[in-house]
Amino acid sequence: MAEASAKPDHQRPELPDFWDKRFQSGVMPWDAGAVPTDLQAYLRQQGPGQARRVLVPGCGSAHEAAFLDQLGWSVVALDFSAAAVETARRNLGDWGGTLVQEDFFAHSPASPYALVYERAFLCALPRKLWAGYGERMMRLLAPGGHLAGYYFFGDDLKGPPFAIDRPQLDALLTPYFDLVADDAVADSIPAFAGRERWLVWRRR
Numbered sequence: 479m480a481e482a483s484a485k486p487d488h489q490r491p492e493l494p495d496f497w498d499k500r501f502q503s504g505v506m507p508w509d510a511g512a513v514p515t516d517l518q519a520y521l522r523q524q525g526p527g528q529a530r531r532v533l534v535p536g537c538g539s540a541h542e543a544a545f546l547d548q549l550g551w552s553v554v555a556l557d558f559s560a561a562a563v564e565t566a567r568r569n570l571g572d573w574g575g576t577l578v579q580e581d582f583f584a585h586s587p588a589s590p591y592a593l594v595y596e597r598a599f600l601c602a603l604p605r606k607l608w609a610g611y612g613e614r615m616m617r618l619l620a621p622g623g624h625l626a627g628y629y630f631f632g633d634d635l636k637g638p639p640f641a642i643d644r645p646q647l648d649a650l651l652t653p654y655f656d657l658v659a660d661d662a663v664a665d666s667i668p669a670f671a672g673r674e675r676w677l678v679w680r681r682r
């Protein structure tokens with residue numbers, strides 16, 4: 479039998495209600511309001527999108543999804559919060575990608591992605607959900623595809639953002655991925671400053 483939680487739904491980050499409340503009230507301290515520079519540099523290296531498939535899980539306001547679409551990628555922006563999806567829809571306007579309201583762990587695309595872009599998504603998930611993250615990312619990506627983005631490190635337990643330590647992240651991803659880039663981040667927002675790194679993982 480499932481354990482009843484003492485907390486109301488809007489205080490449980492594993493539920494959309496938690497995020498709905500924050501998007502509805504406009505309290506989104508994670509939102510950079512821009513496309514981070516490491517992502518821009520990475521996409522320049524990759525060349526034109528040429529309709530390659532990219533997933534943005536937990537897309538929030540979807541600034542990066544819009545940018546990827548402009549570069550010619552075939553974008554799926556996904557979020558399980560109705561309020562986040564509504565915010566994304568307003569920001570995206572008339573774009574060429576697909577915006578879906580769905581739980582990441584239920585997402586089952588018809589064909590695999592070439593790229594999954596991570597920002598403030600793993601650290602939005604309560605730790606009890608982390609065990610499924612690496613395998614799900616592996617299943618979403620084609621062999622040789624990249625899981626690229628920002629990871630938030632630390633050893634404090636409170637969240638979100640839920641910090642991860644390096645051995646824990648390696649344990650989640652090294653069974654399926656090889657690390658091909660690992661860089662300091664110059665343009666972090668204050669909430670993440672000094673504690674995030676830009677990582678690119680290549681699916682085996």
Ligand SMILES: C[S@@+](CC[C@H](N)C(=O)[O-])C[C@H]1O[C@@H](n2cnc3c(N)ncnc32)[C@H](O)[C@@H]1O
Pocket residue numbers: 491492494497498508509510535536537538539540556557558559562580581582583597598599602603
């Ligand atoms: C901290 S916000 C980050 C938003 C965006 N990635 C950014 O960098 O601005 C986390 C987002 O992940 C979404 N989210 C959390 N758990 C999810 C899940 N299991 N499936 C889909 N979206 C989820 C939330 O609704 C929220 O929009």
